Amino acid sequence: MMISDDTVSAKKPISRCCFIFAFLFFSSQNAVVSSPPFDTPVARPLKKLDKHVVLLISTDGFRFGYHFKTNLPNIHRLIANGTEAETGLIPVFPTVTYPNHYSMVTGLYPAYHGIINNRFVDPKTGHVFTMASHEPEWWLGEPLWETVVKQGLKAATSIWPGSEVRKGSWDCPKGFCQHYNASVPVDDDVRVDTILSYFDLPSSDIPSFITIHFDDPDPQGHQVGPDDSLITEAVVNIDRLIGRFIDGFEKRGVFEDVTMIMVGDHGMVGTCDKKLIVLDDLAPWIKIPSGWVQNYNTLLAIKPPSGRDAKDVVAKINQGLRSGKVENGKHLKVYLKENLPSRLHYADSDRIPPIIGLVDEGFKVEQKKSEGKECGGAHGYDNAFFSMRSIFIGHGPMFSRGRKVPSFENVEIYNLISSILGVKAAPNNGSDEFASKVLLPRK
Numbered sequence: 147m148m149i150s151d152d153t154v155s156a157k158k159p160i161s162r163c164c165f166i167f168a169f170l171f172f173s174s175q176n177a178v179v180s181s182p183p184f185d186t187p188v189a190r191p192l193k194k195l196d197k198h199v200v201l202l203i204s205t206d207g208f209r210f211g212y213h214f215k216t217n218l219p220n221i222h223r224l225i226a227n228g229t230e231a232e233t234g235l236i237p238v239f240p241t242v243t244y245p246n247h248y249s250m251v252t253g254l255y256p257a258y259h260g261i262i263n264n265r266f267v268d269p270k271t272g273h274v275f276t277m278a279s280h281e282p283e284w285w286l287g288e289p290l291w292e293t294v295v296k297q298g299l300k301a302a303t304s305i306w307p308g309s310e311v312r313k314g315s316w317d318c319p320k321g322f323c324q325h326y327n328a329s330v331p332v333d334d335d336v337r338v339d340t341i342l343s344y345f346d347l348p349s350s351d352i353p354s355f356i357t358i359h360f361d362d363p364d365p366q367g368h369q370v371g372p373d374d375s376l377i378t379e380a381v382v383n384i385d386r387l388i389g390r391f392i393d394g395f396e397k398r399g400v401f402e403d404v405t406m407i408m409v410g411d412h413g414m415v416g417t418c419d420k421k422l423i424v425l426d427d428l429a430p431w432i433k434i435p436s437g438w439v440q441n442y443n444t445l446l447a448i449k450p451p452s453g454r455d456a457k458d459v460v461a462k463i464n465q466g467l468r469s470g471k472v473e474n475g476k477h478l479k480v481y482l483k484e485n486l487p488s489r490l491h492y493a494d495s496d497r498i499p500p501i502i503g504l505v506d507e508g509f510k511v512e513q514k515k516s517e518g519k520e521c522g523g524a525h526g527y528d529n530a531f532f533s534m535r536s537i538f539i540g541h542g543p544m545f546s547r548g549r550k551v552p553s554f555e556n557v558e559i560y561n562l563i564s565s566i567l568g569v570k571a572a573p574n575n576g577s578d579e580f581a582s583k584v585l586l587p588r589k
């Protein structure tokens with residue numbers, strides 16, 4: 147059978163009887179997803195629920211590959227009987243938490259949903275967006291909870307970025323929209339149990355779309371980098387929480403009915419303080435005061451004052467970086483945002499500062515040479531780095547069992563979930579065909 151390079155076939159053998167069917171399937175689809183469903187050719191009927199329910203679970207900084215660190219029976223149960231992105235889920239750029247979580251639920255690249263970084267400045271008002279900003283004017287696009295509620299279904303959210311924002315038809319209903327409160331420790335077991343309790347409600351009150359975001363294993367990744375036993379422990383705990391969902395669903399007889407989608411927002415890569423690019427080292431070519439810099443670290447963002455020509459600033463910075471005289475200079479490339487590679491989709495918003503620097507994997511930008519610290523981990527880099535990938539696992543009536551699909555960008559998730567729920571998607575940057583290629587057709 148001819149299989150193109152980016153095609154991933156099902157792991158289990160295809161019996162002889164199904165070969166012709168598989169061949170027809172291959173020839174009728176394009177190369178994006180070509181593995182044949184080897185269990186049922188159509189979506190499995192619901193047994194107990196009277197509608198599709200999607201539970202979207204995100205685990206922060208769950209780098210692709212963490213699920214091979216140790217024995218994780220619950221995650222591997224979902225993989226064995228579900229559909230997995232075989233080489234991981236591709237985050238949007240920049241590969242940080244808020245832009246990515248909001249891309250998954252809107253299907254939009256950050257330039258279009260407005261959350262272009264975890265922290266940024268609105269150039270018109272000078273106001274600063276932070277992860278605590280809940281004013282609706284920051285949050286553009288239509289998140290899934292809004293799409294769902296607008297079309298007469300119910301939704302529930304648990305500390306997913308943007309879900310506390312009251313916008314459109316979404317009023318963040320009490321009891322169905324858990325807020326983050328910095329003065330109260332988050333108890334993940336309680337959050338899981340709250341979601342499970344929705345399945346004890348009368349059928350019409352069970353939310354059709356539910357999101358939950360777990361903070362781990364991101365903090366551990368920053369602290370010690372991706373290759374440490376602390377990560378393994380954190381991942382074991384995530385697996386335990388997934389198991390708590392599975393057990394709760396099985397107890398209620400709805401495990402095969404509920405669609406569980408497990409994702410992460412970005413990966414993690416090891417960093418060390420000898421891998422620094424220091425802006426003060428550029429002084430012989432151009433002085434960059436900290437007041438111009440809106441982001442350091444894994445993504446450099448600069449807004450020169452009005453009157454300074456951004457193009458000239460870029461030229462002088464790159465001259466310095468390429469001189470061979472700036473330590474690690476060759477590991478930073480600075481662009482006018484409109485000249486960034488178009489695959490990053492990181493230009494079409496006035497919230498994106500005019501000058502953006504792409505940093506090589508594992509390197510970081512700082513203003514001054516910092517005091518030596520321990521090595522740790524970071525993310526935020528170009529989404530083309532494999533280390534920035536996370537996971538995608540879909541388990542439920544419309545996902546084939548044991549199927550592998552090629553990697554895809556997380557902006558596809560909005561259309562995918564809209565399609566499972568049968569709601570009309572708002573305009574977005576996902577592709578129209580994606581859902582029908584990944585999901586089993588309805589009967």
Ligand SMILES: *[C@@H]1O[C@H](CO)[C@@H](O)[C@H](O)[C@H]1NC(C)=O
Pocket residue numbers: 222223226227
């Ligand atoms: C996969 O699903 C089948 C059919 O429901 C079930 O018999 C099997 O135990 C499941 N496998 C795992 C690993 O859960």
Ligand SMILES: *[C@@H]1O[C@H](CO)[C@@H](O)[C@H](O)[C@H]1NC(C)=O
Pocket residue numbers: 327328329330
């Ligand atoms: C956060 O929790 C504290 C302690 O329970 C409570 O006093 C406070 O009102 C809560 N804040 C919000 C915004 O709900």
Ligand SMILES: *[C@@H]1O[C@H](CO)[C@@H](O)[C@H](O)[C@H]1NC(C)=O
Pocket residue numbers: 254255258491573574575
């Ligand atoms: C992304 O989607 C928005 C909303 O439909 C649209 O305005 C924008 O042009 C799209 N961008 C790309 C790169 O497809």
Ligand SMILES: [Zn+2]
Pocket residue numbers: 207243364365368525
């Ligand atoms: Zn992080």
